[in-house]
Amino acid sequence: MTMQPRRRVRRLSGLAAALVLAAGIVALTGSPAAAHANLxxxxxxxxxxxxxxxxxxxxxxxxxxxxxxxxxSIRDSAGAVVDTGPAAVAPEDPSAVVLPVPPDLPDGSYVVSFRLVSADSHPVAGAIVFGVGVPAGSLDNVDTDPEDPAVAAVFAASRWTSYAGLALLAGVLGMLVLCWPGGWANRRARRVVVVGWVTSLAGAVALLLLQGPYSAGRSLAEVADPTLLSATLDTDYGRYVVARMILVAVAALLVVGWRAPWSRLRTAGAVLVAVGLPVTWMGTGHANASDNPLDRVADVVHLIAMSTWFGGLAMLAICLLPRSVSLPREEVTGAVRRFSLLATGAVVTLVVTGTYVAWRRIGTLEALLGTDYGRLLAFKLAAMGVLLWLGSMSRSVVQRRYAAAADPVPELADGTRSSRSKRREARAATEQERSARAQLRGSVRLEVGTAIAVLAVASVLVATPPGVVVTAAETLAATAGPVLEQVSLDPEEDPTAGVQVLVDPAWVGENRVVVEVVRSAELAGGTSSGLPNAPNPTASPATQISEFVAVPWDVPEVRASFVLPGSDLGQLPVELTRTAPGVYEASDAQLPVAGDWRLELAVRTSEVDSHTVQVAVPVS
Known part of the structure; x- marks a missing residue:
């Protein structure tokens, strides 16, 4: 190797080391896993x-x-936990959680603290406050995310360990089946598989045990709590991790029976593990939160391609290319050339599936630049760009040097060669292969270092809310909330009479509807005229109706129904109950889907007079 290539290798080594260091900083200093489901x-x-x-x-x-x-849980102003029934997911809406409240709850300020688990296995923590008979208190001194930093750090390390185990076990087995069948008899290859097996098992066990404390906000001391473990096993996350452990057990049979003569069964088991292990990641990450089957397929194929490429690189760096390895030239050349083709296919697959996954999880350019997930993804893409560049260098070496090394030694015109000529040409071929191996060894080592950086960033990405989730949650939060409107019953004949309507919280599922029929205070001896004043925008939704400057009008009847224009749902009647003069309420009005609904009211003010009004109700 000349001085110029050596200087290039040193520069590239520095670049790879910088990427590994930066990825390590990202992995160690990244913020704790944020909720991927947003309130x-x-x-x-x-x-x-x-x-x-x-x-x-x-x-x-x-x-x-x-x-x-x-x-x-609910706590009073003194911090005591209120005895309630258990919280549960609403049967009609898997994105809603309901906590029953005792009917004899005394007056006071209360804090509702919650820590749930989103579909992609990450915790959702926070708190709200409300008051009964008194103003609601403050959340300033409430810990809304009681997370143990030690649990978060160990959990992040376990995710990276599991990714490494996936590459060293599934990827290496794929390499043995597709590129290097002779590796089944190689001691180094067996050691790599054993390391991958131990790493995969340790990572799976750690992730299974840590998920309980991680989700519930507990400490490492409760890692073996049977209640937490049982709760984990009852989720998609727990079931998929158990399936991963079963596949790792199957891989143990391959390790024990490494030299067994049943090669076909061994190959089938290796393929099962190499393909099955990436499938088990589908239920423990972002893909599990998606209802689109293509998202899950893309995620699995992406992981298979990643483990195949990275596992093959590990085999090249450890078993085929080191100076201390004395393998037949033909065996090394054949394995390297086959892996070069396999790696090319893996790279194409990674680019296609990675582009699709990035598009699905980022959504907009603003999310790429304005969210933590987008910035981490940009860093990963930069590292992948370096990795692809290094891979192209390795492929160039294989095409130029190993293709020549594999060419047969030409014979003389009469079909014979002298012994001296054979020895000279054999030495030249061996030296050529040795030189090609040395050059390839340098580029593969750089690829392995960069791959470690990519895995570190990936382990942080899986714990970061996707950009599309963040922006969608911000939009939902901006549009969600109670609807409070006032309309006139008859603006031409009697502009002093109207209805005030509250729909709270105006979302899919159960809603509270309050209809108050009012007349202006002038008719009751006051000085104002026209419809009541607009509501106080700073008042709480449950008390805004009472803040109108108006008096109730005790009408004989009010009927209500919801209508979603352009749909086939028809009218959804609202069962109103008279709770006070002129006030009618329904506490359980169901709205099945989001959209721009319309509340239609029929107000009968006398035996012969009736008015129909409509109120727009956007439902998120």
Whole structure:
């Protein structure tokens, strides 16, 4: 190797080392895993002052969730836990959680703390506050995310370990089946598989045991708590990790029977593990939160391509290319050339599936630049760009040097060669292969170092909310909330009469509807005229109706129904109950889908007079 290539290798080595260092900093200093399901609405609303205790507390999120052990609780102003029934996911809406509230809840300020688990296995933590008969208190001194930093750090390390185990076990087995069948008899190859097996098993066991404390906000001391473990096993996450452990057990049979003569069965087992292990990651990450089957397929294929490429690189660096390895030239050449073709296919697959996954999880250019997930993805793409460049260098070496090394030695015109000529040409071929191996060894080592950096960033990405989730949650949070409107019953004949309508929280599922028929204070001896004043925008949704400057009008009857224009749902009647003069309420009006709904009201003001009004109700 000349001085110029050596200087190039040193420069590339520095670049790879910088990438590994940067990725390590990202992995170690990255923020704790944030919730991938975001709170988009509550009932009662945060900060509400209620006249009496609510029947339930309902929390609605941007994706489906499960309830962690003791995941939702109510505390009074003294910090004492209120005795309630268990929280549960709403049967009609897997993205909502309902906590029953005792009917004899005394007046006071209460904090609802929650820590749930989103569909992609990450915790959702927070708190809201409401008051009964008194103003709601403050959340300033409430710890809304009681997470143990030690659990988060060990959990992140376990994710990286599991990724490494996936490459060293599934990827190496794929390399043995497709590129290097002779490796089954190689001691170094067996050691690599054993390391991959131990790493995969340790990572799977750690992830299974840590998920309970991680989700419930507990400490490392509770890692073996049977209640937490049982809750984990009852989720998609737990079931997929158990399936991973079963496949790792199958791989143990391959290790034990490494030299067994049943090669076909061994090959079938290796293929099962190489393809099955990436499938088990489908239920423990972002793909599990998607209802699109193509997202899951793309995620699995992406992992298969990644493990195949990275595992093959590990085999080249450890078993085929080191100076201390004395393998037949033909065996090394054949394995290297076959892996070069396999790696090319893996790279193409990674680019295609990675582009699709990035598009699905980023959504917009603003999310790429304005979210943590987008910035981490940009860093990963930069590292992948370096890795692809290094891979192209390795492929160039294989095409130029190993193709020549594999060419047969030409014979003389009469079909014979002298012994001296044979020896000279054999020495030249051996030296050529040795030189090609040395050059390839340098580029492969750089690829391995960069691959470690990519895996480190990937382990952080899987714990970061996708950009599309963040922007969608922000949109939902901006549009979600109670609808409070006032309309005139008859603006031409009687502009002093109207209705005030509250739909809270105006979301899919159960809603509270309050209709109050009012007349201006002038008719009751006041000085104002026209419809009541607009509501106070700073008032809580549950008390805004009472803040209108108006008096109730005790009409004989009010009927209501919801209509979604352009749909086939028809009219959805609302069962209103008269709760006070002129006030009609329904606490369980169901809205099945989001959209621009319309509340149609029929108000009968006398035996012969009736008015029909409509109120727009956007539902998120």
């Amino acid at each position: 988009v609405g509550t009932s009662p609303s945060n900060g509400t002052e209620l006249d009496g205790p609510p029947d339930e507390v309902r929390l609605r999120f941007s994706e489906r969730v499960t309830v962690a052990p003791d995941g939702v």
